[in-house]
């Protein structure tokens with residue numbers, strides 16, 4: 431929608447023929463964007479060849495579990511030098527790879543430094559009706575990030591660049607875990623204090639893992655970090671918050687996933703982050719208890735007791751600049 435507003439020639443690829451027909455004839459997408467009229471310039475097709483014909487840029491918005499399969503279908507039709515921008519928030523199950531790594535692996539002829547990630551607080555329901563939205567595009571190559579920035583920037587969609595691809599991808603994926611927790615807390619009837627605690631201590635563990643993996647700590651204070659964390663933990667549109675809320679109210683994970691009809695990335699990401707926290711020897715208490723709720727049958731209320739009952743600890747963990755009793759800070 432943003433690209434069509436920017437007068438670009440946009441072709442959407444979908445595997446669903448009825449959906450393509452609806453977009454082309456009625457300019458609506460009733461299943462995903464109920465009650466919204468799409469830009470009439472957007473064309474849809476089920477043919478990957480047609481979608482990629484003459485495409486200078488490709489935006490990949492598959493779910494994390496479909497990314498590898500979709501990219502491999504694109505491979506025969508991509509022009510050399512095409513700008514690739516992905517907007518997917520998750521890791522690949524099993525390999526724990528980030529989406530830029532999966533794309534680079536499937537397209538070895540593409541310069542990996544030119545693969546861009548677009549992330550930040552951007553619920554589709556609001557973007558499509560032109561509510562003011564800000565996002566970040568990250569790529570190792572500045573020229574690629576700026577090319578993506580130029581494609582998307584307009585009066586209601588503001589785009590910042592960032593060279594920290596890993597940090598942007600990790601924060602975009604991990605915030606969904608905390609949104610599940612925030613929804614669960616609301617579903618249990620806990621108040622605003624609990625939600626603020628989850629956001630704050632959630633950001634602490636997201637940053638801890640991200641920095642251990644090589645991210646810039648400042649990225650977590652940006653749009654892909656705190657920005658997306660706030661929107662996903664508080665928005666009526668969030669699938670992760672809604673899934674957590676229903677779990678908090680007593681539904682089972684199977685019931686929630688079967689009836690949502692859309693991806694709840696935080697579920698698989700909880701498993702991935704649980705494994706990464708072990709791999710990088712990083713403490714992630716919220717992720718750890720959510721893993722037990724989602725995959726080991728722990729009651730959400732007992733999970734909260736476990737979180738609250740942990741040993742006492744300091745708030746600030748790394749390289750303090752303010753120390754106890756006026757002493758020199760110890761790194």
Ligand SMILES: NC(=O)C1=CN([C@@H]2O[C@H](COP(=O)(O)OP(=O)(O)OC[C@H]3O[C@@H](n4cnc5c(N)ncnc54)[C@H](OP(=O)(O)O)[C@@H]3O)[C@@H](O)[C@H]2O)C=CC1
Pocket residue numbers: 445446462491492493494496499500517518519520552553554555691692693695
């Ligand atoms: N929705 C949002 O506001 C935002 C979403 N994102 C991220 O974008 C990604 C996609 O999310 P979203 O579009 O909302 O998810 P949805 O669940 O709403 O839609 C997923 C789409 O992917 C299709 N799909 C799934 N598997 C395959 C496959 N193997 N081959 C082809 N198509 C497939 C589904 O098709 P079918 O209907 O046929 O199953 C469906 O159309 C996620 O990582 C999400 O975190 C990022 C920012 C905002």
Ligand SMILES: O=C(CO)COP(=O)(O)O
Pocket residue numbers: 519550551552553554606609658661662667668669670671693694695
């Ligand atoms: O990432 C998103 C908004 O920025 C979408 O979040 P949900 O997948 O929880 O709906």
